[in-house]
Amino acid sequence: xxxxxxxxxxxxxxxxxxxxxxxxxxxxxxxxxxxxxxxxxxxxxxxxxxxxxxxxxxxxxxxxxxxxxxxxxxxxxxxxxxxxxxxxxxxxxxxxxxxxxxxxxxxxxxxxxxxxxxxxxxx
Amino acid sequence: xxxxxxxxxxxxxxxxxxxxxxxxxxxxxxxxxxxxxxxxxxxxxxxxxxxxxxxxxxxxxxxxxxxxxxxxxxxxxxxxxxxxxxxxxxxxxxxxxxxxxxxxxxxxxxxxxxxxxxxxxxx
DNA sequence: TCGCGACATGTTCAAAAAAACATATCGAGG
DNA sequence: CCTCGATATGTTTTTTTGAACATGTCGCGA
Numbered sequence: 094x095x096x097x098x099x100x101x102x103x104x105x106x107x108x109x110x111x112x113x114x115x116x117x118x119x120x121x122x123x124x125x126x127x128x129x130x131x132x133x134x135x136x137x138x139x140x141x142x143x144x145x146x147x148x149x150x151x152x153x154x155x156x157x158x159x160x161x162x163x164x165x166x167x168x169x170x171x172x173x174x175x176x177x178x179x180x181x182x183x184x185x186x187x188x189x190x191x192x193x194x195x196x197x198x199x200x201x202x203x204x205x206x207x208x209x210x211x212x213x214x215x216x
Numbered sequence: 217x218x219x220x221x222x223x224x225x226x227x228x229x230x231x232x233x234x235x236x237x238x239x240x241x242x243x244x245x246x247x248x249x250x251x252x253x254x255x256x257x258x259x260x261x262x263x264x265x266x267x268x269x270x271x272x273x274x275x276x277x278x279x280x281x282x283x284x285x286x287x288x289x290x291x292x293x294x295x296x297x298x299x300x301x302x303x304x305x306x307x308x309x310x311x312x313x314x315x316x317x318x319x320x321x322x323x324x325x326x327x328x329x330x331x332x333x334x335x336x337x338x339x
Numbered sequence: 340t341c342g343c344g345a346c347a348t349g350t351t352c353a354a355a356a357a358a359a360c361a362t363a364t365c366g367a368g369g
Numbered sequence: 370c371c372t373c374g375a376t377a378t379g380t381t382t383t384t385t386t387g388a389a390c391a392t393g394t395c396g397c398g399a
Contacts, residue, residue, distance in 0.1 A: 104229040104237075105317070107325070109332055114227075133375055142358065147377070158333050164376060167366030172375030179331055186328055190321040194228075197320035198313040202230070205309055208302055209232055210281050256345055265388065270347070287346060290396030295345030340399100347394070358383070365376075 103202070105194050107187070113156050115187060119149050123176060123184040126150075126162055131173045150174075157183070226317050226325070230310070236279050238310060242272050246299060246307040249273075249285055254296045273297075280306070 106116040125135025136146030154160035161180035166172045176184065229239040248258025259269030277283035284303035289295045299307065 101231055103313075103317075104231055105321075106227040106229065107328065108224055108227055109328075131375065143376085144359095144378080145357075151377095156333060157331050159331070165366095166364070166376045167374085169367050170375085171367080171373055172365075174376080183328065183331065186324050190226075190324045193320040193324065194226075194317045197316040198228075201309050201313045201316065205230065205232075205306065208280050208282070208306065210279060254345065266346085267348080267389090268387075274347095288396095289346050289394065290344090292397055293345085294343060294397080295395075297346080342399085343397095345395090348392080350391075351389080353388075354386080356383105356385070358381105360379105360381075362379080363377080365374105367373100369370105369372085 103194055103198060105187075105191055107190070109156060113152065115153065115156075115183070119153055120184060120187045120191075122146055122149055123153075123161065123180060126174050127176045127181070127184065130170075130175060132162070132164070135174075153183075226314075226321055228310075228314055228317055230313070232279055236275065238276065238279075238306070242276055243307060243310045243314075245269055245272055246276075246284065246303060246310075249297050250299045250304070250307065253293075253298060255285070255287070258297075276306075 104117055106114050108114045121139055122132075122135055122141075125138050126132060129135050129138065132146050132150055133143045136143045139146075150162050154162060157179060159177065159179045161177055161183055162174050163177050163180075164172070164174045227240055229237050231237045244262055245255075245258055245264075248261050249255060252258050252261065255269050255273055256266045259266050262269075273285050277285060280302060282300065282302045284300055284306055285297050286300050286303075287295070287297045
C-alpha cells in the first residue's frame with residue numbers, strides 16, 4: 094500500500110462547502126495520479142474502481158476555480174492524467190495540514206490513548 | 217441547533233482502531249448528554265433517532281477501558297444518562313483538539329480558499 | 340400496583356452508497 | 370483503418386446505512 098492507511102491517529106476532512114470536501118481518499122488519489130500519470134492506475138493501486146476514482150476527480154475539479162487534474166485521451170501515451178499546478182498546490186497543502194494537525198494534537202492524543210481499551214480484548 | 221454544524225473548516229476524526237473512531241457526531245452526542253441528562257433528549261436535539269444515538273453511545277463505551285456514559289433506568293428521574301469522569305475527559309479532549317487543529321491549519325486553509333470556486337456559480 | 344419517561348433491542352423497510360458490468364470515445368502509430 | 374490503453378458515462382446489482390416501527394425493561398411515586 095502506498096498512502097492513507099493509518100490505522101490510528103487523526104483524519105482530516107476539510108469541508109469547503111456543505112457536501113463538498115477534501116479528505117484522505119481524495120488526497121491519495123491526487124497523489125496516485127501524480128505518481129502514475131493516470132486515474133485508472135491510481136484507482137487500481139488503491140483498490141478502487143476506475144469509475145469511482147474518476148467521479149472523485151470530477152468532483153474535485155468542479156470544486157475549484159481551475160481543475161486540479163488534467164486528462165488526455167488517446168494519443169501516443171494512449172491517454173493519461175496529470176496534476177495541474179493547482180492540483181500540486183492543493184495536494185501539498187493538504188499534506189501540510191495533516192502534519193500540522195498531527196503535531197498540534199499529539200499531546201492530547203496521548204491523553205486519549207491511555208483511556209482506550211486494548212484492541213485485543215474482544216467479547 | 218447546538219453544535220457540530222460548521223459549514224466550512226476542518227473536521228477531525230480520531231481513528232482509534234480500524235472502524236472505530238470518535239468524530240464530530242459522537243462528540244456532539246456526549247455534549248448533548250452532558251447538557252440534557254439523557255440519551256433520548258440529546259438525540260432529539262440533534263434530530264437523531266434514540267436508537268441511533270444509543271448505538272453510538274454503546275460503541276463509544278465499548279471503545280474505552282471505562283464507559284464514557286452511565287445510564288440509569290426508572291427511578292425518580294425515570295431514567296437518564298450522565299457523562300462519567302472519563303466521558304468528560306474525552307469530550308474536553310476532543311474539543312481541545314478541534315481548536316488546536318483549527319489554529320494549526322488556519323494559514324493553509326486560507327491558501328486553499330483562494331483556489332476554491334465561488335459557491336454562487338451553479339450550472 | 341399502575342403509570343410515566345427513559346433505557347435497551349429487535350425487526351422491517353427505504354434510501355443512499357458502492358460495486359459490477361457495459362459501452363462509447365479519443366488519437367497517435369503500426 | 371484498426372489496435373491499444375486510458376478517459377468518459379450509462380445502467381444494473383449489491384451492499385451498506387439509516388429511518389421507522391414495535392416491544393420489553395426498569396424503578397420510583399402516586
